[in-house]
Amino acid sequence: MGPCRTREAGRDGRSHVQPGLKCILTDGLRWIYGLFAQLMTLPGCGAAVGSSSNPGGQAVTEISSAMRGVRFLAPSAAIAALALLAVGGCSSGGSTSGSAKESASSPSSPVGQTYASKAFAVPLTITVPASFKAQPNSDTRTFLTWVTGSSENDGRFHRVRFLLPVSLYRPGQTVAERLPKDYLTYLRGLSGQGLTLADEKQITVDGHRATLMTVTTEHSLDGSMGCPQAQVALAAEDCFGPQPEVASRVAVIDVSRRTLVSWASINKGASDESAFFAEYEAMLKSVQFR
Numbered sequence: 001m002g003p004c005r006t007r008e009a010g011r012d013g014r015s016h017v018q019p020g021l022k023c024i025l026t027d028g029l030r031w032i033y034g035l036f037a038q039l040m041t042l043p044g045c046g047a048a049v050g051s052s053s054n055p056g057g058q059a060v061t062e063i064s065s066a067m068r069g070v071r072f073l074a075p076s077a078a079i080a081a082l083a084l085l086a087v088g089g090c091s092s093g094g095s096t097s098g099s100a101k102e103s104a105s106s107p108s109s110p111v112g113q114t115y116a117s118k119a120f121a122v123p124l125t126i127t128v129p130a131s132f133k134a135q136p137n138s139d140t141r142t143f144l145t146w147v148t149g150s151s152e153n154d155g156r157f158h159r160v161r162f163l164l165p166v167s168l169y170r171p172g173q174t175v176a177e178r179l180p181k182d183y184l185t186y187l188r189g190l191s192g193q194g195l196t197l198a199d200e201k202q203i204t205v206d207g208h209r210a211t212l213m214t215v216t217t218e219h220s221l222d223g224s225m226g227c228p229q230a231q232v233a234l235a236a237e238d239c240f241g242p243q244p245e246v247a248s249r250v251a252v253i254d255v256s257r258r259t260l261v262s263w264a265s266i267n268k269g270a271s272d273e274s275a276f277f278a279e280y281e282a283m284l285k286s287v288q289f290r
Helices: 020-039 058-066 075-088 092-105 183-193 273-286
Strands: 007-009 015-017 113-116 124-128 143-149 157-163 195-205 208-217 246-255 258-267
Touching: 124 273, 157 273, 183 195, 183 246, 195 246, 195 273, 208 273, 246 273, 258 273
Parallel strands: none
Antiparallel strands: 007 015, 113 124, 143 157, 157 258, 195 208, 208 246, 246 258
């Protein structure tokens, strides 16, 4: 008799030949056990067949021993069980790997683009937030600026300025004068002219000392912060100064013995004032002088 033609004693005491289908199922079970043993080699599935921790393929032997009492098993059920194990990955290691891949592929939130000044006399590189276009509205030897919204103070706007003032107009004066040696003391002195300074603190901008403060005013102080050109070139209203409808966060920065005045301005009372000022401070932290 072949391996699938064995004789067995039946209940009637007679000898019977084992049906071929039964042999096929038995061989099929052995094949399925082999697949199951191979599955044990997946990450997190225990000792691998023939591994250093399981020499000689003990996983197959143990599984076969555990299953000796099973004479018949529907092949479809066995295959379904194996499929579930394979999909499950045998352990949390598989799902962890998938989660890691998803995290690695998730895009990060945009933080803006880097801009390197072209004409500004104090060359700098700065990260421009996504709320502005990367290219500035102006980049000249003494003036660098980004603007969104209305160009007039009666509309909604966000502005960021960097100014190397050449001259300025003191309140009530019609003739411009040279920049004072102590610009910060001069600016603080404008409090007697209706200027309000608040939330002052000391910071550094790329290692250079700076004073940061919030500036508001009761009335126009045209030209009091500075002009980007020589005294005779611009009138006071064509220069820069605090306005009653505007709130500004101003930084006075000492860069190589030059006064660099920077500020962010927004409509006074705007709901996003605090968020915009925080965004501006992040811009200052990103500045690198070249």
